[in-house]
Amino acid sequence: MSNWVRVYTADNPPEAVFVRGLLEAEGIPVRLKSMELWTAAVEIYFAEGARPSVWVPNSALGQAERVLAQRDRRGIGQAWSCRCGESLEAQFTVCWQCGRPRPDHD
Numbered sequence: 001m002s003n004w005v006r007v008y009t010a011d012n013p014p015e016a017v018f019v020r021g022l023l024e025a026e027g028i029p030v031r032l033k034s035m036e037l038w039t040a041a042v043e044i045y046f047a048e049g050a051r052p053s054v055w056v057p058n059s060a061l062g063q064a065e066r067v068l069a070q071r072d073r074r075g076i077g078q079a080w081s082c083r084c085g086e087s088l089e090a091q092f093t094v095c096w097q098c099g100r101p102r103p104d105h106d
């Protein structure tokens with residue numbers, strides 16, 4: 001029986017499912033925990049410890065961490081500069097100064 005370790009805690013079930021998909025695409029076995037709480041009662045959303053978590057076998061931990069690190073690099077988290085000269089944090093998709101959308105870097 002493998003030892004399972006948590007590699008990721010998601011903010012919501014769709015995010016947990018998304019992360020599971022990333023890991024499974026690399027051939028890593030994945031289990032999600034706490035998901036059943038979400039279907040049981042929406043108000044548990046606000047409860048401590050109810051966020052869904054993503055678990056992998058201990059033997060696959062290193063590989064899983066690499067997959068997640070790659071996700072972080074290409075996902076949200078990059079601050080950007082608008083052509084008007086405004087600097088914006090990663091969570092903004094539109095410049096609040098001039099209204100231009102965030103340019104695609106890929």
Ligand SMILES: [Zn+2]
Nearest residue numbers: 082084095098
């Ligand atoms: Zn701008």
